[in-house]
Amino acid sequence: MTLWNSIRRLFSSDSDDFDVQLDEFQQKIGYQFRDPGLVRLSLTHRSIIRSLDSPEPSNERLEFLGDSVLGLIIAHKLYKDNPDLSEGDLTKSKAMLVNETTLAMVATEIGLHEYIRLSPEEEKSGGRQRASIVSDAFESVIGAVFLDGGFRAARKFVLSTVYARRDRILNDDSQRNYKGDLLELIQAQGQGMPRYDIVSEEGPDHDKTFHIVVMVNGSTIGDGTGSSKKEAEQRAACVALQWFQNHKSDKAS
Numbered sequence: 001m002t003l004w005n006s007i008r009r010l011f012s013s014d015s016d017d018f019d020v021q022l023d024e025f026q027q028k029i030g031y032q033f034r035d036p037g038l039v040r041l042s043l044t045h046r047s048i049i050r051s052l053d054s055p056e057p058s059n060e061r062l063e064f065l066g067d068s069v070l071g072l073i074i075a076h077k078l079y080k081d082n083p084d085l086s087e088g089d090l091t092k093s094k095a096m097l098v099n100e101t102t103l104a105m106v107a108t109e110i111g112l113h114e115y116i117r118l119s120p121e122e123e124k125s126g127g128r129q130r131a132s133i134v135s136d137a138f139e140s141v142i143g144a145v146f147l148d149g150g151f152r153a154a155r156k157f158v159l160s161t162v163y164a165r166r167d168r169i170l171n172d173d174s175q176r177n178y179k180g181d182l183l184e185l186i187q188a189q190g191q192g193m194p195r196y197d198i199v200s201e202e203g204p205d206h207d208k209t210f211h212i213v214v215m216v217n218g219s220t221i222g223d224g225t226g227s228s229k230k231e232a233e234q235r236a237a238c239v240a241l242q243w244f245q246n247h248k249s250d251k252a253s
Contacts, residue, residue, distance in 0.1 A: 018117065025115045029141070031157055033148050038062075042144035043137060044117045047127065051119035059140035066143030067098075069151075073158045074098055096175045097162055100230070103135035106161050112138055125206035132228070178237035182214070185244060191216055194240070196233050199223070214240050 022039055026032050033039045046058035074097050078090050085093070096102065107113055113134045118127050127133050146154035162169075169175055179194075186194055199211040212232040213223040221243045224235025 021115055025112075028111050029157070030160065031145055031149070031153065033144070035148050038144040038148050039141070040117075042066075042140040043115050045119075045122065045127070045133060045137070047119035047122040048117045051121065059137060062140040062143035062147075063136045064143070065146065066139035066141065069146045069154050070098055070139060070142050070158055070162070073155050074163065077159065077163055092177060092180070093170055095177050095180070096170055096172075097166060099175070099177075100131050100135045101175060102162070102169055103138045104131035106165060107134045107138040109165075110161060112141065127206075176238075178234050178241060182237040182240050185241070186216055194237070196236065198229070212236050216240070 018040070019036070022036060025043070026039065041057065042059050042062050044056070044059050046060060048054075049056055049058045071094070074094050075090070078085070078093055078097075082090065082093075104113075113128050116128060116133065116137045118133075122133075142154055142158060145157050182194055186192065195215045197213050197215065199213055201211075202209045207227070209225055209227060210229050210232040211223065211225045212229065213220045214233070214236040215221065222236045222238070222240030224232045224237075224239060226232035226235055
């Protein structure tokens with residue numbers, strides 16, 4: 001995105017040239033909407049609605065729809081392409097392909113984040129780079145494509161953006177679901193459920209750092225920090241899994 005576009009978006013709360021940008025956006029994602037109102041809605045974050053005190057809806061309902069459409073498409077494709085994978089392995093693969101981190105990465109790579117309609121305040125605070133906002137907008141676009149062109153159009157979009165990157169995503173250790181792996185391990189050992197506690201929150205609302213510990217049977221076995229509770233919990237679970245691995249090695253020796 002050019003410097004001029006950034007400045008223009010920052011000081012124009014309603015993005016007067018947004019309709020022109022929509023043509024560029026549709027070319028970039030490889031889908032031409034029959035209903036331009038749907039693509040506009042899919043890129044409208046709730047912050048700009050609040051800042052304008054406008055009755056216009058945000059993309060939250062489309063996000064809800066797009067999330068379900070995305071999950072079905074990815075689940076179906078994984079099922080067809082991997083006849084030897086167990087239900088558990090299919091579930092893990094699907095989780096890696098549809099999580100917030102993956103969707104934000106894909107959306108950024110295709111340039112979708114540049115076109116999200118944000119309030120000036122959200123823009124200034126880095127909202128265009130915030131994974132939750134970008135991934136939600138991506139799901140909203142999927143929902144919009146589904147409503148505009150049907151399941152076949154949505155499937156083509158999802159497969160060409162998300163599934164086409166599956167090898168890189170599934171081989172990325174940073175995408176591993178450490179919380180799920182820890183839960184599976186603990187339940188297999190009959191130790192109940194892990195508990196995640198927030199130790200501290202630091203920083204302003206738009207730039208917080210969370211410190212979280214994970215406990216099993218009253219004992220702390222891992223801790224982690226992150227810019228979101230989810231990230232901090234994943235890091236704490238990763239440390240906990242390493243603790244179990246070390247503990248197992250100690251017993252073996």
